[in-house]
Amino acid sequence: MMPKLAQTQPRIPTDLAPAIGALCKVAADLSHLISRGALGGALGANVGENTDGDTQKALDVMADEAFFAALRGTGVRWYASEERDAVAGLDPDGALALAIDPLDGSSNIDVNVSIGTIFAIQPAQDDAEATFLRDGHALRAAGYFIYGPQTALVISFGAGVRRFVLDRESGGFEETPDIPSIPDTASEFAINASNYRHWSKPIRAYIDDCLAGADGPRGKNFNMRWVASLVAETHRIMSRGGIFLYPADQRAGYAQGRLRLVYECLPIAFLIEQAGGKATTGTRRILDCVPDHLHARTPFVFGTADKVDRVTSYHDLPEQEVSALFGNRGLFRA
Ligand SMILES: O=P(O)(O)OC[C@H]1O[C@](O)(COP(=O)(O)O)[C@@H](O)[C@@H]1O
Ligand SMILES: [Mg+2]
Ligand SMILES: [Mg+2]
Incomplete structure (x- = not known):
């Protein structure tokens, strides 16, 4: 079942909604898996190296495969992942392209410290790789999931930032009323x-x-x-x-x-x-x-x-x- 994305205002662009829904579903599943720690298996075990020579952990690979599978049929044509050598194709008729770091902070998996998923969505071009070799002004949306004491989604569609928190009771992401903006007082x-x-x-x-x-x-x-x-x-x-x-x-x-x-x-x-x-x-x-x-x-x-x-x-x-x-x-x- 797709988790509910309860918005206080209906501002998720219609063409992006299926992909965002799929990301939320996988993030909710990952959140559950991560919260089980060692009971969920050896998530932090080394399983290989990615294209850049970074060590891949079991959870890096699981997260990548789960996001890729869930995005099929959501209008995403190209899928570029930190864990893959090359861009992978999804829906041939899709108009969107998604870049993802499926599991960020993987050195923290085994030590019960917050980790996350980072993604960006932009229009797909015919050339898979050229789609992603563009500056950031092409982005339609970007966000991250954080798997910590709370699991939250922080996302922008180019008109401010919005925050949703995973409600473990309903299984959906509920939007929080505050609009994130960076305070200028920190030291x-x-x-x-x-x-x-x-x-x-x-x-x-x-x-x-x-x-x-x-x-x-x-x-x-x-x-x-x-x-x-x-x-x-x-x-x-x-x-x-x-x-x-x-x-x-x-x-x-x-x-x-x-x-x-x-x-x-x-x-x-x-x-x-x-x-x-x-x-x-x-x-x-x-x-x-x-x-x-x-x-x-x-x-x-x-x-x-x-x-x-x-x-x-x-x-x-x-x-x-x-x-x-x-x-x-x-x-x-x-
Ligand atoms: O171990 P270092 O050199 O301090 O690097 C930490 C940085 O590496 C990262 O873990 C890289 O991300 P991945 O876990 O996705 O490879 C960042 O999240 C973090 O800011
Ligand atoms: Mg990272
Ligand atoms: Mg990563």
Whole structure:
């Protein structure tokens, strides 16, 4: 049975409704499976590698297969998944194309920390791959499911962001009355600081100044978070603001950071902008970026608009300023 998507306002575009309904059905099933933990099987077991050499967990593959099967007959012609080498065909007459990270944050499966699913929908073109090698302005909708203490759907059709929570009693997703928008008051940053020594000077300088707190040029203290689930970080920033950074770094394979444009960054950037925030590569708006291949990666910075702008401004500083200890950097950034 298709779970009910109870909307407070009937604003889901009619042609997208069958695909969104199918995504909700699979997400409700996954939520149940994930909540059973080890009782549901070895969901976090390594089962192989995807096209980029990332380890695939059992749940990555199960989620991918379940979404693919459920989307048949919903008007989706092309299905591009982080877990597949190439675009897969669904309905030959479908007008839509769906990009998906079926299971985001898979290192957290076994440790009972929030994980998610990220997706974006755009018009299908005749060429499967070319459909997805377009900038983010082609998107009709983007969203994520978060499987945490609550299972929720956060989605945008390009006119603000909407949030639905899975009601385990009814089995449907119920829309919550509040409209998510990113507060500008937060003092939290999220970055995997274990990579500090590999970052560029502007990223190091930005984080140095956050860490210097009230004694540094920013003149205030910050808090840090790192969940290692992009969906969980996005959900927190949607709720209480802050900034997320996964920059490029000097490790082999990280010249463009870690996160994928098609399956992760374009959908999240679409949502973040719709919630009043900003999303960039550090210097360039993500929605303007055109992936040069299906699994292209990009540095990713998003969150409260003025914080994201500040990161960009660090890239404009002269060499002697980014290299200086924080006490010697210009105070214009405070
Ligand atoms: O382990 P790291 O390098 O901190 O990376 C964490 C990032 O990797 C991801 O887990 C990548 O997503 P997948 O689990 O879909 O591969 C993001 O959710 C998260 O932001
Ligand atoms: Mg992911
Ligand atoms: Mg994934």
